[in-house]
Amino acid sequence: GQITTKELGTVMRSLGQNPSESELQDMINEVDADNNGTID
Structure with missing residues (x-):
């Protein structure tokens, strides 16, 4: 899953x-290893 800044x-x-x-x-x-704006 991923975690956004909002989460x-x-x-x-x-x-x-x-x-x-x-x-x-x-x-x-x-x-953010892949620079997509979320934590994987």
């Missing part, structure tokens, strides 16, 4: 965090 944001908010969209995108970019 990552939902998970992080459920854990009490409040990341911005750019922070979420940075997190995805750090581990």
